Amino acid sequence: MTEQGVRWTADQVLALAPDASSRKAGSKLGAAGPWSEAGSSDEGTVWGLCKGSGSKPYQTVVDIADVTGPAYKCSCPSRKFPCKHALGLLLLWAAEESAVPGSAQEPEWVRQWTEGRRQRAEEKKAATAAGAGAADPEAARRRAEKRAERVTAGVRELEQRLADLLRGGIAGAEQSGYGQWEETAARMVDAQASGLVARVRELGAIPSSGPGWPVRLLEECALLHLLGQGWLRRDGLPDALAATVRSRVGLPASADGPPVRDRWLVLAQYDTTVDARLTSRRIWLHGAESGRTALVLSYGAGGRAPELALPVGLTLEAELSSYPGAGQLRAALGEQFAPAAPSSIRPPGATTAEAAARYGEALRDDPWLESVPVTLGRVVPAPDGDGWQLADADGESALPLTRTALSRPGLWRLVALSGGAPVTVFGECGHRGFTPLTAWPEGPGDAVRLC
Structure with missing residues (x-):
């Protein structure tokens, strides 16, 4: 199914599951028993008939060579993608x-x-090209100006709310409750400043977040004030920093960087819930030749999983185009030239001090940055009081793990993989510590x- 003739691992397959129940149900169907007429083609298609509760088996087909990740079709009534079949x-x-032979002839239902x-x-590509040619630049400019005016009004209102908070004293924030900040967040929605909504809502949650909340509240207020001032004075900022401010406020941007073709190793993939609807x-991703690390974002609305899915540990030869902004790592996945395939590529490791x-250097370009992607080489997970840390096997420095990492079962997978020996770990390093996402044995x- 790949140019190398190597098939995926079970862990890479299960990484595509939309939730834990799907992983469990799919694992039960990973044996030959319920399947018949299964096969796979050299073009990257896998198919089979799965016996279900009805008289007719479910027709299941997967295209693993799709540029946006595997595509699925199943005649079962499930609304999950991928389904358990x-x-x-x-x-x-x-x-x-032997159960799913390669280079097989596609059945008619698969071919269709x-x-x-x-x-x-092809039709979508042609429509996109036609739409781009027919776009009215002047109308787009007027829409952008109107949105900027609404954002400016929202930012000025937020600045006034922050001033009122500091004037009345941070200690009073615990008694004022969450309602005022939810109201302010709603105003940011009206102002089309989506990037400010989550930050404003976080202000309402900080006073009840435990010891030390006044310091955390002041820090977040300072970052919000800095972002607001950056927006109001964006015309005087360097182009790259101004692009970062626009992105942090929530204005849309296009990936306009030159395409970079490389063999991209999928380092990690995980989902977060933005709100109940998104x-x-x-x-x-890590470029084998360029050495570049890039972030690709995908979204799913209405409770559906995002469409883009790239199993960890695979490489794909493709083009990436970067988004504007100082120090920004986000990129858009472009044309893919070969199906994703297993690889022995690993990113180079750094020490915990490096x-x-x-992260400190990245903050100079983007003061609102929560973390940066880093691969740690030869580190050992070790207990650290009530928490855990990753310590350099060949040095004396270490990084504490974040609370998020401590709450995940992946911590124990990391400990088991290490067994006291050094491992390579990719994750996100920020002011709250290090969150491990993927690991490799020595x-x-x-x-x-x-x-």
């Missing part, structure tokens, strides 16, 4: 070559689906997902 089929394909997808992709997926220094071995 698609996961079970991929697990069967990954584990038993793949040809339909290719046709729709799920954000963060995918970290990781902390990288010797040969596949990537282990920790999130």
Whole structure:
């Protein structure tokens, strides 16, 4: 199924599951028992018939060579993507070559689906090109100006609210309650300053967040004030910093950087819930030739999982275009030239001291940055009082793990993988500590997902 003829691992397949229940159900279908007429093509399609509760088996097909990650089709009534049958089929394909033979002839129902997808992709590409040519630059400029005016009004209102808070004293924030900040967040929604909404809501939650909350509240107020002033004075900022301010406020931007073609290793993938209606997926990539680390974002609305899914540990030869902004790592995934395939590529490792220094340097370009991606080389997980840390095996420095990392079962996978020996760990390093996302053993071995 790849140019190298190597199939995915079970862990890489299960990384595609939308939730824990899907992983469990899909794992039960990863054996040959319920499957018949399974096969795979050299173009990256896997198919099979899965026996269900009805008289007719479910027709399941997966395209693993799609540029936006695997695409799925199943005749079952599930609304999850991928469903348990698609996961079970991929697990069967990954584990038993005899159960899912390669270079097989596609059945008619599979051929119709793949040809339909290719046709729709071509039509969408043509429509996008036509729309870009027909766009009215003057109308777009007027819309941008009107939105900027609304954002400015929202920022001025937020600045007044922050001034009122400090004038009345931070100690009173605990008694004023969450309502005033929810109201302010609603005003930011009206102002179309989506980037400020989450930060404003966080202000309302800080007073009840435990010991030391006044300091945390003051810090967040300072960052919000800095962002507000950056917006109001954006015309006097360097272009790259002004682009960062616009991005942090929530204005949309296009990936306008020159395409960079490389073999991109999928370092990590995880989802976060933005609100009840939106799920954000963060995918970290490492370029084998360029050495660049890039972040690809994907979103799912209405309770659906984001469409883009790239299993950890695979590499894909593709183009990435960067978004504007000082120190920004976000990029858009462009044309893919070969199906994603397993690889022995690993990013170079840094010491824990170098990781902390990288975060400090990144703050000069983006003061609102929560963390930076870093690969730690030869570190050992070790207890640290009530928490854990990653300590350099060849030095004396260490990084504490974040509360998020301590609450994940991936911590124990990391400890088990290490067994007291050095490991390579990729994660996010910020002012709250280090959050491990993926790890590799000291010797040969596949990537282990920790999130």
